[in-house]
Amino acid sequence: xxxxxxxxxxxxxxxxxxxxxxxxxxxxxxxxxxxxxxxxxxxxxxxxxxxxxxxxxxxxxxxxxxxxxxxxxxxxxxxxxxxxxxxxxxxxxxxxxxxxxxxxxxxxxxxxxxxxxxxxxxxxxxxxxxxxxxxxxxxxxxxxxxxxxxxxxxxxxxxxxxxxxxxxxxxxxxxxxxxxxxxxxxxxxxxxxxxxxxxxxxxxxxxxxxxxxxxxxxxxxxxxxxxxxxxxxxxxxxxxxxxxxxxxxxxxxxxxxxxxxxxxxxxxxxxxxxxxxxxxxxxxxxxxxxxxxxxxxxxxxxxxxxxxxxxxxxxxxxxxxxxxxxxxxxxxxxxxxxxxxxx
Amino acid sequence: xxxxxxxxxxxxxxxxxxxxxxxxxxxxxxxxxxxxxxxxxxxxxxxxxxxxxxxxxxxxxxxxxxxxxxxxxxxxxxxxxxxxxxxxxxxxxxxxxxxxxxxxxxxxxxx
Amino acid sequence: xxxxxxxxxxxxxxxxxxxxxxxxxxxxxxxxxxxxxxxxxxxxxxxxxxxxxxxxxxxxxxxxxxxxxxxxxxxxxxxxxxxxxxxxxxxxxxxxxxxxxxxxxxxxxxxxxxxxxxxxxxxxxxxxxxxxxxxxxxxxxxxxxxxxxxxxxxxxxxxxxxxxxxxxxxxxxxxxxxxxxxxxxxxxxxxxxxxxxxxxxxxxxxxxxxxxxxxxxxxxxxxxxxxxxxxxxxxxxxxxxxxxxxxxxxxxxxxxxxxxxxxxxxxxxxxxxxxxxxxxxxxxxxxxxxxxxxxxxxxxxxxxxxxxxxxxxxxxxxxxxxxxxxxxxxxxxxxxxxxxxxxxxxxxxxxxxxxxxxx
Numbered sequence: 001x002x003x004x005x006x007x008x009x010x011x012x013x014x015x016x017x018x019x020x021x022x023x024x025x026x027x028x029x030x031x032x033x034x035x036x037x038x039x040x041x042x043x044x045x046x047x048x049x050x051x052x053x054x055x056x057x058x059x060x061x062x063x064x065x066x067x068x069x070x071x072x073x074x075x076x077x078x079x080x081x082x083x084x085x086x087x088x089x090x091x092x093x094x095x096x097x098x099x100x101x102x103x104x105x106x107x108x109x110x111x112x113x114x115x116x117x118x119x120x121x122x123x124x125x126x127x128x129x130x131x132x133x134x135x136x137x138x139x140x141x142x143x144x145x146x147x148x149x150x151x152x153x154x155x156x157x158x159x160x161x162x163x164x165x166x167x168x169x170x171x172x173x174x175x176x177x178x179x180x181x182x183x184x185x186x187x188x189x190x191x192x193x194x195x196x197x198x199x200x201x202x203x204x205x206x207x208x209x210x211x212x213x214x215x216x217x218x219x220x221x222x223x224x225x226x227x228x229x230x231x232x233x234x235x236x237x238x239x240x241x242x243x244x245x246x247x248x249x250x251x252x253x254x255x256x257x258x259x260x261x262x263x264x265x266x267x268x269x270x271x272x273x274x275x276x277x278x279x280x281x282x283x284x285x286x287x288x289x290x291x292x293x294x295x296x297x298x299x300x301x302x303x304x305x306x307x308x309x310x311x312x313x314x315x316x317x318x319x320x321x322x323x324x325x326x327x328x329x330x331x332x333x334x335x336x337x338x339x340x341x342x343x
Numbered sequence: 344x345x346x347x348x349x350x351x352x353x354x355x356x357x358x359x360x361x362x363x364x365x366x367x368x369x370x371x372x373x374x375x376x377x378x379x380x381x382x383x384x385x386x387x388x389x390x391x392x393x394x395x396x397x398x399x400x401x402x403x404x405x406x407x408x409x410x411x412x413x414x415x416x417x418x419x420x421x422x423x424x425x426x427x428x429x430x431x432x433x434x435x436x437x438x439x440x441x442x443x444x445x446x447x448x449x450x451x452x453x454x
Numbered sequence: 455x456x457x458x459x460x461x462x463x464x465x466x467x468x469x470x471x472x473x474x475x476x477x478x479x480x481x482x483x484x485x486x487x488x489x490x491x492x493x494x495x496x497x498x499x500x501x502x503x504x505x506x507x508x509x510x511x512x513x514x515x516x517x518x519x520x521x522x523x524x525x526x527x528x529x530x531x532x533x534x535x536x537x538x539x540x541x542x543x544x545x546x547x548x549x550x551x552x553x554x555x556x557x558x559x560x561x562x563x564x565x566x567x568x569x570x571x572x573x574x575x576x577x578x579x580x581x582x583x584x585x586x587x588x589x590x591x592x593x594x595x596x597x598x599x600x601x602x603x604x605x606x607x608x609x610x611x612x613x614x615x616x617x618x619x620x621x622x623x624x625x626x627x628x629x630x631x632x633x634x635x636x637x638x639x640x641x642x643x644x645x646x647x648x649x650x651x652x653x654x655x656x657x658x659x660x661x662x663x664x665x666x667x668x669x670x671x672x673x674x675x676x677x678x679x680x681x682x683x684x685x686x687x688x689x690x691x692x693x694x695x696x697x698x699x700x701x702x703x704x705x706x707x708x709x710x711x712x713x714x715x716x717x718x719x720x721x722x723x724x725x726x727x728x729x730x731x732x733x734x735x736x737x738x739x740x741x742x743x744x745x746x747x748x749x750x751x752x753x754x755x756x757x758x759x760x761x762x763x764x765x766x767x768x769x770x771x772x773x774x775x776x777x778x779x780x781x782x783x784x785x786x787x788x789x790x791x792x793x794x795x796x797x798x799x800x801x802x803x804x805x806x807x808x809x810x811x812x813x
Contacts, residue, residue, distance in 0.1 A: 165434055166436075231389035237705045392675055
């Protein structure tokens with residue numbers, strides 16, 4: 001089957017790119033390995049900093065694809081190659097696709113928190129990740145401990161799998177700080193009697209309205225912030241957890257019992273990103289994410305003409321930035337197909 | 344004989360970075376450059392065996408050294424038991440055992 | 455607690471442990487602390503597991519205790535260790551097995567140093583040659599003796615008369631496992647199960663019928679820590695460490711503590727006495743303490759060896775309540791008799807910590 005453009009990965013980036021391309025009148029196929037589109041965003045309840053429901057963003061993007069995108073779910077890429085400007089993709093099911101251009105939007109995975117052994121994720125009952133908390137929110141369930149009680153105190157742990165040489169990830173995942181602040185507010189909203197403590201190294205409130213959300217968390221919701229990185233966690237007989245950190249602002253070791261601990265897990269390149277990049281011979285940075293042709297001038301293109309990168313394949317990115325990047329990529333693809341590739 | 348007005352000139356409590364002697368700091372940075380990677384997260388102090396029962400604080404100690412505040416370090420550093428747990432948890436890969444050894448050597452060489 | 459989570463971590467930390475022909479090196483202090491343990495190890499290796507275990511009388515301290523007490527420099531320690539390797543080589547063995555955890559840690563540290571800095575190894579070889587005329591091969595396999603029992607834990611279980619089950623209730627005994635700091639905290643990959651959730655003793659407890667307790671201060675040091683104890687002014691620190699652990703484990707009502715280090719059983723045992731004398735605190739049921747065992751003693755007990763032959767009478771916290779729980783017979787009258795039937799002397803009863811009366 002011949003198409004002008006194939007977009008690989010139907011997360012928010014791939015959906016946005018495919019929708020934009022289709023609106024530009026380009027014949028586009030969207031390949032997704034899972035059974036549904038929506039990627040990580042479909043597992044999220046509300047988005048920072050405005051706390052708009054994630055569903056609104058997906059619905060809007062879904063509509064932009066409704067008129068012309070050929071969406072193929074359950075179609076992981078088995079192989080991909082290119083020859084004389086034509087890309088050939090063999091999905092695990094369905095016929096091979098030939099395309100003039102490919103947009104790689106295979107994104108990221110969340111860091112596997114089990115790798116921070118001393119935090120006890122997967123071992124202690126009341127250690128969950130930020131993604132699991134988001135699932136509880138989006139299913140409209142009440143947040144309870146593993147043993148079914150209402151938590152009285154919750155610890156939110158920043159930088160799990162990010163900025164940590166010990167797990168090989170030196171980079172900052174960018175979105176976790178503000179996610180932690182948002183989730184702290186949401187916990188307080190749901191459980192007014194529950195204290196929330198955030199354990200952080202630095203709070204990186206880099207984007208518009210992030211700092212204001214942090215201010216709101218402190219002023220309106222009484223969330224406490226302790227500047228110290230979690231060194232270890234252990235379980236009490238009643239399944240509550242003992243956290244150990246340095247309270248760096250007093251300069252003393254601190255021990256605190258919490259009923260639950262939320263780990264703000266960072267970004268890692270998705271295995272699909274790594275696998276497809278290897279098949280195409282694309283290069284990646286020391287952080288494992290893919291490198292565009294130039295970080296400033298050609299940040300959506302690669303060394304292979306017609307092959308474009310969009311969104312979190314290039315490193316941690318928030319939804320707003322991923323969507324903007326996807327739209328920029330769509331414009332670049334159109335230029336490429338018109339033979340007017342931006343120099 | 345100095346006159347007694349009934350009060351004294353109070354010593355400054357601020358860190359006077361310009362005046363402080365940074366010889367040990369320079370020695371440390373030169374011989375164990377990984378100290379520059381510290382972001383003050385406190386993982387080292389949180390896990391420190393000594394810090395749980397004494398006022399020893401490895402993060403504070405090396406930060407003081409880098410600022411040239413070295414008055415108490417000779418006594419401070421003796422508290423470290425060299426177990427190396429700080430190094431195991433450091434998210435920036437600072438070679439803390441060698442930091443301790445290097446500070447000791449600096450004290451020895453530079454007083 | 456999800457045990458599957460631990461199992462998946464344990465899978466990542468499998469180490470190679472030799473299966474036979476062991477060159478066994480003793481600890482400096484264990485024969486004073488718990489004199490039956492090393493003897494019981496050798497007895498089980500020969501009589502139960504039928505292994506070739508060789509000892510050489512020329513073996514000396516590895517100097518790890520001095521190294522970790524700041525009196526022996528690393529350079530000296532490396533040359534001492536090189537000499538132990540040359541004795542192993544001379545004896546025709548290549549699987550090096552240490553009784554002591556600190557030795558194990560030091561040997562691991564030195565082999566790791568030589569791996570990364572071959573020029574240091576060359577220098578040490580030269581030092582040894584100059585001083586003693588000796589040369590050596592590095593061990594093909596380095597293991598701690600508890601690794602070896604871990605490896606053969608199922609064989610030991612098959613030959614055992616008793617299991618870690620409370621004979622009154624039929625329930626598994628609840629066991630605290632305490633791993634010596636120098637076992638895997640320095641090199642997680644050198645220990646069975648890694649550093650955060652070591653499996654070496656937990657595996658024995660599971661296969662011998664008991665259940666492992668995971669309590670908040672599980673990872674904390676026993677309090678020995680060399681300088682913490684060796685310098686008298688620091689002993690309050692040593693005691694505070696042990697107390698921190700007892701306070702943390704007591705709510706789980708452990709039946710006993712299992713250890714694999716020379717110092718840990720000593721301090722976890724003796725400090726219970728000191729704490730009871732100083733503060734009147736006891737951590738076991740009804741004024742009793744929590745018995746502390748070495749893994750060799752435990753294996754010997756379960757194999758049906760006479761408790762007094764494996765040295766259980768030298769424990770400060772009486773082990774009899776545990777023997778009664780399991781149903782292991784013993785003759786109280788023989789407790790303080792030497793091998794040739796003489797009275798070896800008997801400790802004064804403590805003020806608070808109860809001596810055990812046979813039921």
